[in-house]
Amino acid sequence: MSTAREVNFDGLIGPSHNYGGMSAGNLASAKNEGDLSNPREAALQGLEKMRLLVRAGFTQGILPPLPRPNFDLLVSAGFGGSDAEIIEAAAKQAPQLLKAAYSASSMWAANAATVSPSADTGDGRLHLTATNLSTMLHRSTEHPDTTATLLSIFEDEGRFGVHGALPAHADFADEGAANHVRLCGEHGGPGVELFVYGREAGESTVGFPARQTRLASESIARAHHLAPDHTVFARQARAAIEAGAFHNDVVCVGTLDTLFFHELAFEDTKATLAAVRRAGEGRFELKPVMVPQAEVPVEDAITSYLFNSQLLQWPGEDRLVLLAPMETQETESTRRFCERMVAGNGPIGRVQYVDVRQSMRNGGGPACLRLRVVMTDEEISSAHQGVMLDEAKIDALQDIVSRTYRDRLSPADLADPALASECRIAREALLEALDLSGLI
Ligand code: SUG
Numbered sequence: 001m002s003t004a005r006e007v008n009f010d011g012l013i014g015p016s017h018n019y020g021g022m023s024a025g026n027l028a029s030a031k032n033e034g035d036l037s038n039p040r041e042a043a044l045q046g047l048e049k050m051r052l053l054v055r056a057g058f059t060q061g062i063l064p065p066l067p068r069p070n071f072d073l074l075v076s077a078g079f080g081g082s083d084a085e086i087i088e089a090a091a092k093q094a095p096q097l098l099k100a101a102y103s104a105s106s107m108w109a110a111n112a113a114t115v116s117p118s119a120d121t122g123d124g125r126l127h128l129t130a131t132n133l134s135t136m137l138h139r140s141t142e143h144p145d146t147t148a149t150l151l152s153i154f155e156d157e158g159r160f161g162v163h164g165a166l167p168a169h170a171d172f173a174d175e176g177a178a179n180h181v182r183l184c185g186e187h188g189g190p191g192v193e194l195f196v197y198g199r200e201a202g203e204s205t206v207g208f209p210a211r212q213t214r215l216a217s218e219s220i221a222r223a224h225h226l227a228p229d230h231t232v233f234a235r236q237a238r239a240a241i242e243a244g245a246f247h248n249d250v251v252c253v254g255t256l257d258t259l260f261f262h263e264l265a266f267e268d269t270k271a272t273l274a275a276v277r278r279a280g281e282g283r284f285e286l287k288p289v290m291v292p293q294a295e296v297p298v299e300d301a302i303t304s305y306l307f308n309s310q311l312l313q314w315p316g317e318d319r320l321v322l323l324a325p326m327e328t329q330e331t332e333s334t335r336r337f338c339e340r341m342v343a344g345n346g347p348i349g350r351v352q353y354v355d356v357r358q359s360m361r362n363g364g365g366p367a368c369l370r371l372r373v374v375m376t377d378e379e380i381s382s383a384h385q386g387v388m389l390d391e392a393k394i395d396a397l398q399d400i401v402s403r404t405y406r407d408r409l410s411p412a413d414l415a416d417p418a419l420a421s422e423c424r425i426a427r428e429a430l431l432e433a434l435d436l437s438g439l440i
Contacts, residue, residue: 006255006374034411044401054391066145084417114128129224182194190230208246259289260311295333304333304334309328320347406422
């Protein structure tokens, strides 16, 4: 078994971060629509979370923001002329589209790709499939730039298989790692990949959208050469989606042998756990930690984002650490649950709270902000080093953010053509700092 560790690649929050109210079924996004955002504070909060992990001894990577506004989207909709003319016309005639073109949603890196570490794949390479995010217009345009970013970081084809997004059709709706959990005994050993989908291809559902199909999950498992005996497909509970769990990672997180989830997360909890146990036989003994509805109502789980936490094997600690948003501490039922949980002798021994409020107000907690990539030492050294962080690089990025990002932005400000050049200047400086100028 090779040694490997979990590397978190966080999405760096971009200069156009705003509250567009664009994600039906995401209660925070709907609630905060039109509010003033603070892109500078948002990016600094994200970078401080990364700093915390770097200081603790984790290997931490970063994904740069995508080019915004997305002029390709506006041109596809028939707008033309200079940049300023396009923006002015779109602001008047199609403000919703301008909002979509400006969305900073690539910050939620858990939706950038689905990742299978080399220990699980038939060809011994680490596979990443960019996510089509086809359900929401503002997210459906991320994947060409995301694929380009992934190719720049995971360039070595002998070690990495980067796949473009699945077809952009409702039958292939895919939201990436947010609906995928990898369980194992040790990061470097073979594991079980659990894919969670909300509907079958061709099935129409009423109410909030189910953003992942079983067909999409199965297609990715095939492309990644996963062994069917060690791969599980489970259906997300309709009740969870209706309560606002638009991704499985709003009600479930897992790492190593531990699966931490809400009672209402899966359509059939018993069958899901039995399938994971079967798939993991001889590899690890599953430790399920189920949070009962009677202790934490699913509504509290969603407003507090208890499960949208990073579950980490913290250097020097025996039990896992849950890196949870402050909102989990501020919600009585979840704070109490966490206190009881760490006082017991289960697999999660500590909860640490972080401030990512700017992202949280659009429905993105600590877990949404990172893409987990389990990597061997050789894989880490053959990946692009410019995106691997130390504190000096975090300082440099914070410097750029403080110099180039606005500290207030309302959806109406998107009509200001000056914002487009500010976004370009900021992104170019960030790419340069990450030695990714080829993406300009
Ligand atoms: O896709 N919010 C994102 C939040 C994604 C959270 N990711 C995970 N759970 N992994 C979404 O709904 C809101 C944007 C706006 O309304 O301006 C938004 O896209």
